[in-house]
Every structure is written in C-alpha cells, then in structure tokens.
Amino acid sequence: MPTTETEFLHEVAASEYKYGWETNVEADTIPKGLDEEVIRLISAKKEEPRWLLEWRLRAWRHWEKLAANPSEAYPRWPHLTYTEPDFRNITYYSSPSKKPRYESLDEVDPKLLETFERLGIPLAEQEKLAGVAVDVVLDSVSVHTTFKEELAELGIIFCSFGDAVQEHPELVQKYMGSVVPYTDNFYAALNAAVFSDGSFCYIPKGVRCPMELSTYFRINQAGTGQFERTLIIAEEGSYVSYLEGCTAPMRDENQLHAAVVEIVAEANAEVKYSTIQNWYPGDNEGRGGVYNFVTKRGICKGDRAKISWTQLETGSAITWKYPSVILKGDGSVGEFYSVAFTKGQQQADTGTKMVHVGKNTKSTIISKGISGGRSNNSYRGLVKINKGAERARNFSQCDSMLLGDRCGAHTFPYIEIKNPSAQVEHEATTSKIGEDQLFYCFQRGIGEEAAIKLIVNGFCKEILAKLPMEFAVEAQKLLDIELEGSVG
Amino acid sequence: MALLEINNLHARIEEQNILKGVDLTVGAGEVHAIMGPNGSGKSTFAAVLAGREEFEVTDGDVLYEGNDLLDMEPDERALEGVFLAFQYPVELPGVSMNNFLRQALNQQREHRGEEPLPAGAFLKRMRECAALVSLDPQLMSRSVNDGFSGGEKKRNEIFQLAMLEPRLAILDETDSGLDIDALRIVADGVNALRRSDRSFVVITHYQRLLNYIVPDVVHVMADGRIVRSGDKSLALELEEKGYDWIREEAVAA
Numbered sequence: 001m002p003t004t005e006t007e008f009l010h011e012v013a014a015s016e017y018k019y020g021w022e023t024n025v026e027a028d029t030i031p032k033g034l035d036e037e038v039i040r041l042i043s044a045k046k047e048e049p050r051w052l053l054e055w056r057l058r059a060w061r062h063w064e065k066l067a068a069n070p071s072e073a074y075p076r077w078p079h080l081t082y083t084e085p086d087f088r089n090i091t092y093y094s095s096p097s098k099k100p101r102y103e104s105l106d107e108v109d110p111k112l113l114e115t116f117e118r119l120g121i122p123l124a125e126q127e128k129l130a131g132v133a134v135d136v137v138l139d140s141v142s143v144h145t146t147f148k149e150e151l152a153e154l155g156i157i158f159c160s161f162g163d164a165v166q167e168h169p170e171l172v173q174k175y176m177g178s179v180v181p182y183t184d185n186f187y188a189a190l191n192a193a194v195f196s197d198g199s200f201c202y203i204p205k206g207v208r209c210p211m212e213l214s215t216y217f218r219i220n221q222a223g224t225g226q227f228e229r230t231l232i233i234a235e236e237g238s239y240v241s242y243l244e245g246c247t248a249p250m251r252d253e254n255q256l257h258a259a260v261v262e263i264v265a266e267a268n269a270e271v272k273y274s275t276i277q278n279w280y281p282g283d284n285e286g287r288g289g290v291y292n293f294v295t296k297r298g299i300c301k302g303d304r305a306k307i308s309w310t311q312l313e314t315g316s317a318i319t320w321k322y323p324s325v326i327l328k329g330d331g332s333v334g335e336f337y338s339v340a341f342t343k344g345q346q347q348a349d350t351g352t353k354m355v356h357v358g359k360n361t362k363s364t365i366i367s368k369g370i371s372g373g374r375s376n377n378s379y380r381g382l383v384k385i386n387k388g389a390e391r392a393r394n395f396s397q398c399d400s401m402l403l404g405d406r407c408g409a410h411t412f413p414y415i416e417i418k419n420p421s422a423q424v425e426h427e428a429t430t431s432k433i434g435e436d437q438l439f440y441c442f443q444r445g446i447g448e449e450a451a452i453k454l455i456v457n458g459f460c461k462e463i464l465a466k467l468p469m470e471f472a473v474e475a476q477k478l479l480d481i482e483l484e485g486s487v488g
Numbered sequence: 489m490a491l492l493e494i495n496n497l498h499a500r501i502e503e504q505n506i507l508k509g510v511d512l513t514v515g516a517g518e519v520h521a522i523m524g525p526n527g528s529g530k531s532t533f534a535a536v537l538a539g540r541e542e543f544e545v546t547d548g549d550v551l552y553e554g555n556d557l558l559d560m561e562p563d564e565r566a567l568e569g570v571f572l573a574f575q576y577p578v579e580l581p582g583v584s585m586n587n588f589l590r591q592a593l594n595q596q597r598e599h600r601g602e603e604p605l606p607a608g609a610f611l612k613r614m615r616e617c618a619a620l621v622s623l624d625p626q627l628m629s630r631s632v633n634d635g636f637s638g639g640e641k642k643r644n645e646i647f648q649l650a651m652l653e654p655r656l657a658i659l660d661e662t663d664s665g666l667d668i669d670a671l672r673i674v675a676d677g678v679n680a681l682r683r684s685d686r687s688f689v690v691i692t693h694y695q696r697l698l699n700y701i702v703p704d705v706v707h708v709m710a711d712g713r714i715v716r717s718g719d720k721s722l723a724l725e726l727e728e729k730g731y732d733w734i735r736e737e738a739v740a741a
C-alpha cells in the first residue's frame with residue numbers, strides 16, 4: 001500500500017493552521033516590559049478609577065513576590081515541557097489606534113471587519129441573521145458590541161470589561177476577584193495586574209437571556225500578550241448561554257494568553273459557557289504558538305444553581321486550563337464537557353475541578369482527548385467533596401484516543417472525599433483509533449480520511465452535541481479541518 | 489471469464505503461515521459455500537480478499553473481474569463491488585447508521601460517476617432494505633452496531649449488503665449465534681439478493697444454513713487449503729461424518 005494508516009495519521013497531524021494571517025491595523029502599543037509604570041500606564045490609558053489601579057498594584061506586588069522565586073512560582077505539576085515566557089519581552093497593552101470606541105459598524109476600520117469575516121464571524125451578518133450578540137476583543141481592546149440596546153431593555157448588561165468599569169463600577173468592584181482572587185496562581189496574579197480588557201455580562205433576577213452571548217478573542221499584534229478578564233454574573237433564577245471563540249495569527253515567537261474567567265450563579269440561575277479554542281499551535285517543529293494559561297472558575301453561590309463548561313480545544317502550543325465549579329449552594333450542579341485535540345508538537349494539560357461544598361450537589365465530567373503527531377494530551381481533574389457536602393455525587397468519564405503511535409495520552413484524576421455519603425464514579429479508557437473500526441469503514445468504501453473523521457467525530461459526538469447549535473456546526477467544521485490531510 | 493479467480497494464495501500473520509495455497513474460482517451469479525473446522529483459515533481468507541493489512545500475502549494471485557485484486561486498497565475493493573459481511577461486526581460509537589451508510593453509498597456512487605442519492609430516496613431505500621431482514625428502522629438513528637444484539641448485528645450486515653449491492657459478497661459465519669428464526673430471516677434476505685450478476689461466498693461452520701441458502705458448490709477448507717469440493721451433498725456428508733475425517737485426509741495428503 002502506498003500510504004499506511006500510520007503515515008496518513010502523521011500527515012493529518014502535520015496539516016497546517018488555517019487561520020494564520022495578520023491584520024495591518026495601526027496600533028497604539030506601549031513598550032515591551034513589565035514594571036509598576038506599565039501598570040499605571042495601562043490603568044491611565046483606560047481612565048480607570050483609583051480602586052482598580054490599587055487592586056492592580058496589589059496584584060502586581062503579589063506577582064512580583066512569586067516571580068522572585070521562580071522555582072515555586074510557576075505551576076510545575078502539569079504534564080508539560082516548555083520554557084517560561086520572558087515576561088520582560090511582552091507587550092502588555094496594544095489597541096487598534098484609529099478610534100478607541102465605535103458607535104456603529106460603519107466607523108470600524110474596514111481591515112478589522114475583514115478580519116472578522118475571515119474568522120467566519122461577519123458581524124453585520126450576525127447582527128441580522130444569527131441573533132448572536134458579539135463582543136470582539138482584538139488584542140486588548142473591545143472593538144464592538146452588538147445588540148447592546150436590545151439586551152439593555154431586559155436589564156442585561158453585555159459589554160467590554162473596560163466599559164463595565166466605567167459604567168457599572170459597583171458591580172465590577174463587588175464581583176471582580178471574588179471567584180478567582182489574584183492570589184490564586186501565578187498567571188491569575190499577572191492577569192489581575194495587567195489585564196487590558198475582556199467581557200462583562202450581567203443577567204438580572206429572573207431574566208432568561210434571549211440570545212447567545214458571544215465573544216471572539218484574537219491576538220493580532222506581534223509580541224502581544226492577551227490578558228482578558230471575563231466576568232459573568234447571573235442573578236437569581238436567570239439564564240445565559242455564553243460563547244467564546246479564539247484564534248491567533250501565525251508567528252514564530254510564542255505569544256502568551258493568560259485569561260481569567262469568573263462566573264457567579266445565584267440561586268436557581270444557570271450559566272452555560274462554551275468555548276472553541278483555536279489559538280495558533282505553532283508549526284510542526286514546535287516553533288511559535290500560543291501559550292494558553294487560563295484560569296476559569298465559576299461559583300454556584302445559591303441553591304440549585306448550575307454552571308456548565310463545554311469546550312473544544314484544538315489550538316495553542318501549550319494549554320493549561322481547568323475550568324472549575326465551586327458547588328456552594330445546596331443542590332447545585334456543575335458540568336464539564338470537553339474535547340481536546342492535539343497534533344504536531346502541541347501539549348495540553350486540561351481538565352476541571354469540582355469542589356462540592358453544599359448538600360446534594362452534583363457534578364458531571366466528560367472529557368475526550370484525541371492526540372495525533374507527537375503531541376501530548378493530558379486530562380487532570382479534581383473532585384473534592386467537602387465535609388458538609390452530604391450526598392454529593394460525581395460522575396467522571398475520561399476517554400482518550402490516540403491517532404498513531406508517537407503521541408501520548410495521560411489521565412490524572414484526583415479525588416478527595418471528606419464526607420462518607422458521597423457517591424463518586426470514575427471511568428477512563430485509552431485506545432488507539434481502532435484498526436478494526438477503520439477497516440470496517442474501508443470495507444464499506446469509505447476512504448481513510450473520511451473514516452478517521454467519522455470515527456473521531458463519533459468519539460466526540462456527545463460533547464459537541466452539548467454546544468449550542470450553530471457553535472456545534474462550527475466546532476465540527478473546525479475538527480474536520482484539523483483532521484484534514486492529503487491521502488498520498 | 490470468472491468473477492473471481494484465486495490461484496495458490498498464501499498468507500501469513502506474524503511469521504505464522506495461515507493460508508497455504510488456496511485455489512478457488514467463482515463464476516458470476518454462483519453461490520459457493522466454504523466449510524471447515526475452526527481455525528482452518530476461513531476468516532483469514534475472507535479478510536485477505538477484503539484487504540485487511542495485518543495479513544501478508546506471500547504467494548499466489550487473485551483476479552477479480554480480470555483485475556489484480558491484491559493490488560487494490562481495501563476501500564477501492566469495496567467500491568469495486570467486494571462486500572464482506574463480518575463474522576464480528578465492529579461497533580462505531582457516535583457514528584449513526586444513517587450517516588455511515590450515506591457516506592458509504594455516496595462514495596460508491598461518486599466512484600461510478602453518479603450524483604449522491606437525494607435524502608428522500610436514500611431513506612426510502614434504507615427502509616426497504618431494513619424490511620428485507622426485518623431490521624427495526626429505529627436502529628438507523630443509533631450508532632453503528634453499538635448496543636445491537638448479536639442477531640441485530642448479523643442482520644445489519646445483510647442489510648448493508650442489500651444497500652450497497654455488491655457483485656461479490658463474502659459472508660463470514662453470518663449464521664453463527666443465530667437462532668432458527670433469525671437464521672431463516674437472514675437466509676431469506678440473502679436469497680432475495682441472489683442475482684445473475686452477484687456471486688456469494690458463504691463461509692459457515694455448520695451445514696444447517698445451507699438448507700436455506702442452497703449453494704452451487706461446497707468447498708472444505710482445512711489447514712489453510714481447500715481440500716475438497718463438491719455439490720451440496722458434500723455439506724450433508726460433512727454433517728454426518730464430522731471434520732475429523734477431512735482433517736485426517738488433509739494430513740495424509
């Protein structure tokens with residue numbers, strides 16, 4: 001046979017990133033480097049209130065202390081090999097310089113609009129057709145938020161983090177850092193000190209957000225770190241589905257993405273957070289690519305609150321990410337549904353933490369890892385049942401699929417149970433993509449590439465089905481593109 | 489010209505020789521039964537014809553419609569009309585029967601230069617073929633073979649045969665594990681699919697299937713070779729005397 005399956009799988013794993021171009025937009029960029037002045041400059045540029053500058057500076061001092069002792073500062077436990085970013089060589093603020101705020105789409109730099117279209121999110125179209133409100137964060141500044149007025153009528157606030165600081169400082173001050181304090185970890189501290197923008201979302205009591213709220217992140221400027229913060233507050237009995245998509249152009253150097261996402265769900269509120277992460281993964285020799293160090297956490301504050309994280313992770317050179325839920329309210333529910341696909345030289349260490357505090361709390365974890373090329377794909381999950389969490393339940397299922405024989409899959413489940421009434425179930429499987437399954441497809445006339453797509457999509461199906469409809473279609477397309485390779 | 493002409497076929501896996509010189513000629517529209525004790529190489533033979541890579545062909549040749557079958561990729565063989573009903577059908581979790589068969593059928597149609605079958609016509613065809621083997625149409629929205637009963641899996645193979653309309657159908661112990669009612673359903677389905685331009689190679693361990701699917705020729709395989717061929721009465725003789733008789737002859741030969 002001219003192409004063996006293994007060779008084919010290697011080709012698949014070597015197929016290239018399709019979103020790598022750069023937009024030439026004039027940018028207002030501050031010099032590289034990080035010191036107190038940089039933080040004051042960011043805060044000043046954003047015309048921030050004093051309390052926020054002070055909060056940043058406290059975070060900065062904490063981070064400096066951590067950074068002074070690198071052997072303890074950086075998270076060493078993930079199953080990842082990389083050189084720490086050089087924090088002096090990063091630009092911490094960059095914004096398209098032409099106009100900082102846009103009132104209507106006509107004012108937006110056409111080049112930016114073109115970028116959005118190449119990303120497959122034509123804002124103008126989406127405004128009319130999809131009914132998706134989009135907040136685009138390009139590098140550091142939120143460019144445009146659609147549907148703001150319609151949402152405002154319901155009392156929903158959906159805007160850039162920067163706008164929220166100006167217009168709703170009391171909400172920001174109350175909740176920012178309440179779920180992920182700056183002391184949480186090294187990158188959370190860094191983010192708190194230098195974060196440039198992000199998204200803010202507030203759903204008032206009893207309101208069901210009538211549309212999916214969506215944010216598209218993209219790193220554009222060379223050598224820029226993206227440090228966005230997202231804060232979602234769902235008041236009692238409210239509901240929101242929030243979508244986040246990410247891409248970055250191809251670059252030789254590693255770009256840093258250190259985001260923080262905080263979710264607060266009050267009693268009977270439900271927040272569904274879906275991510276498609278497709279940051280540039282670097283080339284096949286492992287040059288370039290985004291370092292994705294993200295802290296995402298939600299708290300089910302009230303009784304019967306629910307938070308679901310659903311993610312498709314296909315990008316980044318390094319991914320370090322554990323969307324978590326603190327189940328504080330009695331009867332609250334946490335869910336984590338994840339597909340992580342790695343190829344080339346990518347490394348992903350991702351999973352979740354479910355911390356059961358309240359009684360009758362319930363969590364579900366379903367993780368599907370697919371690794372190709374020379375990549376490494378790890379699941380790391382913590383299920384913690386606190387003493388007072390009577391009759392807490394968890395179900396975890398972690399399945400790994402290997403495409404080829406040069407990649408790795410690892411599962412690190414941690415379980416801490418302090419209440420004997422807990423019911424915790426964990427299942428894990430690892431399999432090479434089945435020779436039998438491939439042969440069965442071939443025998444029906446389905447070729448190698450189509451067969452691999454079919455089997456991998458089947459493997460991920462129960463997760464992709466959890467994504468909102470249009471996002472699911474996009475996710476499937478993305479996965480198909482990632483799996484693409486030419487049959488020899 | 490015969491549809492299938494096999495000469496002196498040798499195949500091995502991991503240094504172990506399994507097929508040791510199979511000769512077989514199948515004419516268009518004929519039904520050939522291959523019987524033989526467990527471990528004699530019947531499934532290996534079927535897998536080698538379908539192009540399973542684990543088996544290495546070390547000698548011999550196979551002509552299918554005058555072309556070198558061994559030179560074709562497994563999916564190419566399928567597109568050229570070679571169908572294998574698996575002894576152990578494979579589960580494809582998350583891949584719906586609908587999606588799987590639509591892809592298979594449309595690949596075939598594309599191969600023949602035809603347009604994809606419109607959704608309506610496809611569904612109609614699925615229902616007809618499912619009815620042929622009394623397969624619950626509800627199964628079409630389930631994952632391929634996932635959670636199917638043993639009997640459903642076997643009927644699913646014949647259902648797919650009906651959908652894909654091959655010119656050479658190889659049935660590997662489709663009867664094993666079926667009760668008498670299911671056996672009849674499968675056999676009736678196969679009989680309904682017999683055509684002058686479709687040949688069958690029916691591999692079976694037991695004679696009883698051949699009461700329903702009446703073969704033109706019966707072959708006996710032992711130790712990787714066809715050691716005896718005859719008409720359908722050979723199957724009855726085997727049933728009576730058991731395989732030891734054949735095995736002794738094979739060793740003596």
Ligand SMILES: Nc1ncnc2c1ncn2[C@@H]1O[C@H](COP(=O)(O)OP(=O)(O)O)[C@@H](O)[C@H]1O
Binds near residue numbers: 528
């Ligand atoms: N994948 C395999 N690896 C090693 N040996 C095999 C494999 N498949 C079949 N064999 C061996 O080949 C011989 C023939 O097996 P098979 O073709 O399944 O026989 P049958 O279908 O007639 O029962 C047996 O000895 C079996 O152990």
Ligand SMILES: [Mg+2]
Binds near residue numbers: 531575660661
């Ligand atoms: Mg067999």
